[in-house]
Amino acid sequence: MNKSMVRFLLSKLLIIEAGLMLVPLIVAFLYKEPTSVIFSILGTIAILLGLGGIGSFFKPKNYHIYTKEGLLIVALCWILWAFFGALPFVFTGQIPSLIDAFFEMSSGFTTTGATILSDTAVLSPSLMFWRSFAHLIGGMGVLVFALAIMENSNNSHLEVMRAEVPGPVFGKVVSKLKDTAQILYIIYLAMFALFTLVLWLAGMPLYDSFIIGMGGAGTGGFGVYNDSIAHYNSSLITNIVSIGTLLFGVNFNLYYFLLLRKFKAFFGDEELRAYIGIIVVSVALIWLNISGLYHSEYKAFEHSLFQVANVITTTGYGITDLTVWPLFSQVILLILMFIGGSAGSTAGGMKVMRALILTKISKNQVLSSLYPNRVTTLHINNQPLNKEIQHGVLKYFGIYVMIIFGIVLVLSLDNDNFMVVFSAAASAFNNIGPMLGTGECFDIFSPFSKIVLSFAMIAGRLEIYPVLLMFIPRTWSKY
Template sequence: MNFKMVLKSLGILLICEAIAITPSLAVSGIYNDGAMKSFAYTLLMLIAAGLALINLKPQSKSIYARDGFAIVGFGWVLVSFFGSLPFYLSGSIPSLVDSFFEAVSGFTTTGASILTEVESLPKSILFWRSFTHWVGGMGVLVLTLAILPSVGAGTLQIMKAESPGPNPGKLVPRVGKTAKILYGIYFVITVVQIIFLIIAGMPVFDACIHTFGTVGTGGFSSKNISVGAYNNVFAEVIITVFMLMCGANFSLYYQVIKGNFKALFKDGEFRFYIGVVSLSIILITIDLYGNIFSSVGESLRHSSFQVASIITTTGYSSTDFDKWPIFSKLILFFLMFIGGCAGSTGGGIKNIRILLLIKAMKTELMQIIHPRAVYPVRIGGRAVDERTLSEIKSFFFAYIFIFVAASLIVSLDDFDIVTTLSSVAATLGNIGPGFAVVGPMGNFSAMSVLSKMTLSFAMLIGRLEIYPILLLAMPGFWKKVSI
């Protein structure tokens, strides 16, 4: 492993985080909210640590697969730790464990919170809390590649280790340019949503906060009861549309920009994604009508918002869905596992994996009926190779295994089974709110230190798609490989 290059890359990452923290410093100055020192101290620590690491002189600038996984794994932990310091130093969150939980939740775009009341927090702390969603949505390291693409040859290894989905790749030959294209699309979507929310009647500050949470599919709000506090149908429709947009593969938007408008509807994963969303909305609307809401319109309004929020792993709420019938809540619970599309800012297992697992199951059944026939699994008209299918099956097993293991640890807190299971599903899938104690009107403050740390790493594992974090714990990962 090229340790010096790994450390140098982490130094570049910390400098990028220092740049990312400056808008919050400016917001603190504008509102004079008393949190400026906490951001200034954090900024100085980031610059000092970053420069110390950047000045290392590696013999080779090449980054290989193991280096990429190490950079991603340690990078996200480091970024989350330094990102927690403004919460802790400002006194907004007196516990360092709670501050770390909140920062991890922000950067991983989970939106799970230990805060019982947010509206009294300094404006800059609210801004930083939501801005971590925006930075983490497309990926902290993808942002690094966009700003400083010359970190060395082999930077695709970083993108492979961090980018969601089974087949991350380049839109154009150069990785740095790919990162810039992705962030360019990301930035434009952000600006457009802010403008729309302002037109809908949201204050500028609130429009920024909720846009960061929507585009990054994060879910932190500046209101205690989330988007429902505004009771603004127009704003809810805007957020619903943009959540669904950001739950889709961003590379499809690049194809649309190039003039290939059919790319959206030719993409098998996107069609599956829209199908799951549509079916879920219809079923929940039928279930809510007459049971919770007296009109079809009201039922459709809240079902569409919550389905979009959960499947894209955003986690906003327009109403207390914890009071919905069991049928509707079960649908939302299952959507927590599905998540967004590959190449989106959403979490979860991803639609492409679910689709391929369904196709593989169908193929196995057909093989039993006709043992001598060959039934390849196809997606987009192309056969999927056995190695890819094997990797997806392994990922699915690992995801469920981690869900079970984390649930057992959290169960030591002796909460009810709904709270226990939904808290793990909501953090591992980067959703945010679960049900019962951790529902949309609740939070994670009652959890023990052990549970909070377990759920913090569940968020990191879910955001990085399991392997970068687990590899760091394997002794074989650190052994020198002889060629």
């Protein structure tokens, strides 16, 4: 374990977070907020700079990062950023409890969108902006952002990026890691800017456009008002959000191929086709199922598309009360909650790629039972998928299921409603946000459960292993 390199990199990352907190500070000045808010943000910046400066002053002798260090840096970075990012809420008293504030910022950086606030009006414009800004940074990845701006000429941070980017397979779009991170973030920020501009042109106030734009781009779901997108009462805005969130649920590597005019690589991607197919079938089934609840077929289609888009991409914006929908539609949304978006996107969930691989493995197992002497191979994008990746997906799925039920067991100590408990566990671990089928916020749970849910959100965003390894003693050993 290269502990000195872990300490050095984490210190650099705290300094980067201090720089990011200048954004809500500017918003506080623009809105002429009380000095207590401004000093709370400045105080947090000072703490981050102090700790980051001390930790980065002593440079490590060995700069090499192995897999173990990479996983540990990723997990600790996300926890530390959520913790220190929560301090302004506590200092201002807008969220007095540190545990509640940590939950809120864990939800922000992991783009979950779950909240302990029953009324968002308690937040000042700057801190509301900060928690949504966390969506924007966490969407593509805290470490991907850091690697895009940090000096790294020898690709030594490969294990860090590999540990953070979601999906069963990590691939660089270009040979240099830093260039890969920069390309991904340029595409991401350009799409965010366009999304925000379109929302503003559609009639949404500029401040709201930034909040919803950041929430949509990061597929997080924090909004300005308690009634989310329904507050704007606009079909145009509703449809823009639906399409926007679906676009951010696509693997960003494919957008790079599109810019290079590699249309065959884009449209021929098997995961993309599966993603679109799942969306089309889900929207059609829900539309047929709920059409009788609406005064027009168009409105039923609009709401079907919106909810499917916001659940499969794990964005979590709301526009209607889902408890009045038939159980059939609610079950479809629950399934989509687990599937999630594409690998390499800002969406959470298990990922379409893993669902696709699991489906093909199941098909091959059935064929092997029928034809024992037949040799079956699994192909993705016309390329054979090696057994190591297949076994990795199966292991991930097994751990995934066990953790979900473990979270449910812990939450059951607080609440006797299975729908609430299961929905909360699935929502947090899959980075969805709202609990389906209930109108409750997460403040109904005890402080201990909120801590468990906070770690569940981080584990879900980092796809389990980095957070799990923190609790294994061997991870911290010298060798």
